[in-house]
Amino acid sequence: MPVDFSGTWNLTSSDNFEGYMLALGIDFATRKIAKILKPQKVIEQEGNSFSIQTTSTFRSYFVQFKIGEEFEEDNKGLDHRKCKSIVTWDNDKLVCVQTGDKKNRGWTHWIEGDQLYLELRCEDQVCTQVYKRA
């Protein structure tokens, strides 16, 4: 049985989101707003199909994918750069590689207890976020 990420998750902590946003070239004003947000994630997982809705009072972002199938990602409302993304399992971790203009871009999700972890990577920056089950 694979891990089930389905559910509603609220951000409780974020480490080095500033560094991650700087690596993505996000402007000062947007970073100042973005860093105080407390986004909520709603994840739906059905077999190999996933959708992840990240919602905040400022911007929201939706993505859906199937494990092992490359898809075009537009990062609309974020840095707007297009990339080719693919998500695979690494044991119980969900690993996304986002190939495009930025080196080493991607993210990893995993669960520990009732907490959802998200590591966001871009170039030499790593942001680690923790979400608690709502």
Ligand code: ECB
């Ligand atoms: C969507 C809530 C955050 C909005 C931040 C607004 C402006 C900052 C602009 C760019 C910063 C780059 C990324 C923002 C960080 C998180 C948004 C989604 C991160 C992500 O890729 O989540 C994955 C894994 O859960 C699914 O899209």
